[in-house]
Amino acid sequence: MSTETKCNPDLVRERAKCTFDVNELINLFYGSEKATKERRHFEDAVLAVKELKDAIPEEYLSHKERYENGVRKATILRDVYRDYKAKHNRDPPPNQITKAVIKDISPFLLHNGMFVPTIAGQGTPEQQAEWLPKAESMQIIGTYAQTELGHGSFIRGLETIATYDPKTEEFVLNNPTLTSFKWWPGGLGSTVNHCVVVAQLYINGKSHGIHPFIAQIRDLDTHKPLPGVKVGEIGPKMGFQTANNGFLGFDNFRIPRKNMLMKNAQVLKDGTFVKGINEKLTYGTMVMVRVGIVGDCSFYAALAATIAVRYSAVRHQSHIKASEPEAQILDYLTQQHKLFIAVASSHVYRNAYLWMEKMYTNVMKELSQDKQDNLPELHATACCLKAVCSRDAGSLVEECRLACGGHGYMASSNLPLTYGVTIAAVTYEGERTVLLLQTARYLMKAWMAALKGKVLSPSVSYLLNSLKESKKPWQNTPEGIVKGFQHVSFGKVKAAYETIQKYMKQGKDYEDAWNLASVQLVKASEAHSRAILCEVSWEAVCSSSASPNLSRVLQQLAQLYLTYWTLETSGDLLLYSNITKDDLIILRDKYEELLVAIRPNAVGLVDGFDLRDEILNSTLGSYDGRVYERLMEEALKSPLNQETVNSSFHKYLKPMMEKAKL
Numbered sequence: 001m002s003t004e005t006k007c008n009p010d011l012v013r014e015r016a017k018c019t020f021d022v023n024e025l026i027n028l029f030y031g032s033e034k035a036t037k038e039r040r041h042f043e044d045a046v047l048a049v050k051e052l053k054d055a056i057p058e059e060y061l062s063h064k065e066r067y068e069n070g071v072r073k074a075t076i077l078r079d080v081y082r083d084y085k086a087k088h089n090r091d092p093p094p095n096q097i098t099k100a101v102i103k104d105i106s107p108f109l110l111h112n113g114m115f116v117p118t119i120a121g122q123g124t125p126e127q128q129a130e131w132l133p134k135a136e137s138m139q140i141i142g143t144y145a146q147t148e149l150g151h152g153s154f155i156r157g158l159e160t161i162a163t164y165d166p167k168t169e170e171f172v173l174n175n176p177t178l179t180s181f182k183w184w185p186g187g188l189g190s191t192v193n194h195c196v197v198v199a200q201l202y203i204n205g206k207s208h209g210i211h212p213f214i215a216q217i218r219d220l221d222t223h224k225p226l227p228g229v230k231v232g233e234i235g236p237k238m239g240f241q242t243a244n245n246g247f248l249g250f251d252n253f254r255i256p257r258k259n260m261l262m263k264n265a266q267v268l269k270d271g272t273f274v275k276g277i278n279e280k281l282t283y284g285t286m287v288m289v290r291v292g293i294v295g296d297c298s299f300y301a302a303l304a305a306t307i308a309v310r311y312s313a314v315r316h317q318s319h320i321k322a323s324e325p326e327a328q329i330l331d332y333l334t335q336q337h338k339l340f341i342a343v344a345s346s347h348v349y350r351n352a353y354l355w356m357e358k359m360y361t362n363v364m365k366e367l368s369q370d371k372q373d374n375l376p377e378l379h380a381t382a383c384c385l386k387a388v389c390s391r392d393a394g395s396l397v398e399e400c401r402l403a404c405g406g407h408g409y410m411a412s413s414n415l416p417l418t419y420g421v422t423i424a425a426v427t428y429e430g431e432r433t434v435l436l437l438q439t440a441r442y443l444m445k446a447w448m449a450a451l452k453g454k455v456l457s458p459s460v461s462y463l464l465n466s467l468k469e470s471k472k473p474w475q476n477t478p479e480g481i482v483k484g485f486q487h488v489s490f491g492k493v494k495a496a497y498e499t500i501q502k503y504m505k506q507g508k509d510y511e512d513a514w515n516l517a518s519v520q521l522v523k524a525s526e527a528h529s530r531a532i533l534c535e536v537s538w539e540a541v542c543s544s545s546a547s548p549n550l551s552r553v554l555q556q557l558a559q560l561y562l563t564y565w566t567l568e569t570s571g572d573l574l575l576y577s578n579i580t581k582d583d584l585i586i587l588r589d590k591y592e593e594l595l596v597a598i599r600p601n602a603v604g605l606v607d608g609f610d611l612r613d614e615i616l617n618s619t620l621g622s623y624d625g626r627v628y629e630r631l632m633e634e635a636l637k638s639p640l641n642q643e644t645v646n647s648s649f650h651k652y653l654k655p656m657m658e659k660a661k662l
């Protein structure tokens with residue numbers, strides 16, 4: 001981090017009033033002092049590579065140049081990772097330094113994030129031995145090709161076909177229709193030479209559902225598409241410009257039998273199909289990534305909050321009191337209301353991610369012992385937390401952008417790009433509504449089990465408690481609020497269930513009744529997610545090892561999250577819990593007191609995310625607060641400012657002006 005010598009005086013004052021040790025917060029957030037040290041050390045190593053610095057901002061490059069620059073930097077970055085591993089005999093620590101280098105999304109994201117994990121998770125030991133060393137060392141580059149032009153959400157409806165030919169012991173891949181073309185996979189456009197293709201398996205004319213296959217699609221020397229492969233890039237998007245998303249179609253393209261990833265289901269040489277223990281295990285990579293996305297949401301909320309809070313400390317506009325100088329905009333309570341929830345939410349998502357990661361690791365361990373009991377709970381929880389956190393994080397980033405006024409609209413603030421990237425997660429890896437409806441299936445089953453008095457899985461056991469406790473009075477404490485959110489979830493789950501029953505009594509079949517109740521089902525899943533987020537984050541804060549000074553501030557943040565959502569969803573609480581109007585008035589006052597209490601620590605709290613200037617990549621958010629200088633410096637980099645008179649003057653403006661004289 002930069003020294004304070006050239007710092008904006010407002011930021012110096014803000015840092016002086018912080019009531020806790022920022023380094024303690026950093027170490028707590030990232031796990032330990034050792035983890036912080038190692039992460040910073042690795043970030044230093046990356047930032048020391050001169051070739052990774054951009055000569056001009058990426059926004060001035062063409063689509064093609066931007067991609068090429070992205071690939072260039074991704075390959076250098078990969079060398080830094082390799083060298084680190086060789087030197088330290090372990091992977092680099094978790095870090096976000098790719099953001100400082102690639103800025104948008106790496107063309108290797110899908111290689112590292114889904115291609116390699118799918119081989120590891122879906123391949124037999126022999127298949128892992130064949131492909132993992134090559135993939136991990138980047139001798140081959142891959143992606144995860146599942147979504148098609150016609151189908152993304154409903155993957156049983158995918159149209160790519162893999163027909164087994166027992167004579168040659170090969171699968172023949174085909175994309176018989178336009179809608180069957182793969183569409184979206186990152187890196188597919190022009191980067192990868194391999195992919196995991198998810199396709200419908202046919203043996204002797206019989207369908208056996210969707211399965212993952214490894215296909216080499218480009219020549220390793222020439223990079224030309226292999227015969228029978230049609231591949232290309234899908235064009236500009238809202239974000240993800242350097243992710244190199246692509247399309248792909250096969251025409252009688254043959255791959256050997258061993259290229260079907262066979263950890264779960266298998267196809268024997270003679271074409272016998274051997275079912276796996278659970279066909280949904282084929283969806284395993286998606287579950288893993290959904291868990292990871294909750295962690296990403298914490299990062300994006302932290303990034304936007306850091307930019308907007310520091311900017312708000314530096315920016316002065318208007319007066320609170322006519323007799324006093326223009327106020328820091330951070331002193332307006334409305335500004336605190338916009339920003340502090342982003343700071344608090346980043347901590348909530350981080351705790352939820354760590355909690356989910358534990359659940360994921362436990363279930364993977366159990367699956368390795370053929371125990372599947374907890375898989376449905378993992379799937380349901382990953383679906384709803386991914387859905388709710390990604391949408392909330394997108395809204396928080398946008399609120400931070402708006403809170404920076406006009407300057408938040410500048411690309412150089414990095415908030416527009418951050419919004420584009422954050423909001424993409426609402427759709428990818430499972431569209432929000434679709435995932436919430438998956439959780440709703442689980443909630444309906446849990447509800448039926450609760451009615452029968454059965455024991456429920458831990459994440460839904462509150463449904464049973466709520467059944468018993470519904471008459472207890474409301475308590476205006478954090479624990480009471482957590483219970484309140486559980487009551488809301490309980491009430492919505494019950495109402496959705498009863499709505500389905502009502503339609504069925506009217507003669508509808510279950511599927512139609514489900515569709516007619518689906519708005520309520522989605523809301524029940526959202527309420528369930530909120531109950532989990534509140535419970536998990538409050539418990540994490542209460543059991544943290546923080547010093548009293550830090551603990552006080554972390555509790556304030558967690559309470560802010562609880563009261564913010566109480567006030568946002570007060571209608572639901574009035575409907576489904578025993579909260580009263582008077583309780584809500586007390587909580588409204590409490591919320592405002594929390595904003596005021598957090599205010600002196602606002603800059604310290606965002607410093608506690610320890611995001612370097614290079615990662616923030618923002619004129620508004622840098623550690624030293626030189627906002628106006630940076631805005632001007634960045635503006636001067638515009639190619640339009642590299643010449644006094646642009647040629648369009650002579651070509652168009654002058655002739656127009658002269659014509660106007662005639």
Ligand SMILES: CCCCCCCC/C=C\CCCCC/C=C/C(=O)SCCNC(=O)CCNC(=O)[C@H](O)C(C)(C)COP(=O)(O)OP(=O)(O)OC[C@H]1O[C@@H](n2cnc3c(N)ncnc32)[C@H](O)[C@@H]1OP(=O)(O)O
Nearest residue numbers: 113152153154155280283289291292357379428429430441
């Ligand atoms: C801790 C690890 C941290 C790792 C960090 C990783 C970080 C990640 C980094 C980078 C990667 C970023 C990549 C971004 C780029 C984006 C990539 C993509 O988008 S890839 C494509 C993703 N596509 C989807 O997500 C598709 C969504 N659709 C589906 O998943 C399914 O179609 C479905 C909606 C789940 C429906 O499936 P299906 O029709 O087959 O099932 P249903 O009939 O609805 O349900 C039947 C029963 O099966 C259960 N089920 C469904 N899925 C699962 C599952 N995954 N696991 C377990 N069980 C599952 C379902 O609940 C039903 O059960 P019952 O109700 O019948 O009991």
Ligand SMILES: Cc1cc2nc3c(=O)[nH]c(=O)nc-3n(C[C@H](O)[C@H](O)[C@H](O)COP(=O)(O)OP(=O)(O)OC[C@H]3O[C@@H](n4cnc5c(N)ncnc54)[C@H](O)[C@@H]3O)c2cc1C
Nearest residue numbers: 145146147151152153184185186424427428429430431433
């Ligand atoms: C930036 C980005 C990167 C991506 N990267 C990859 C990748 O690397 N590999 C890959 O394979 N895919 C990738 N995808 C594709 C992504 O996984 C899909 O777009 C996503 O799963 C949603 O599917 P869809 O586009 O078919 O949406 P649709 O399902 O068509 O959704 C459209 C609307 O229909 C509604 N809807 C659909 N089904 C139902 C239902 N059953 N009930 C109620 N409503 C429903 C949805 O709620 C939504 O409102 C990427 C997408 C994006 C945006």
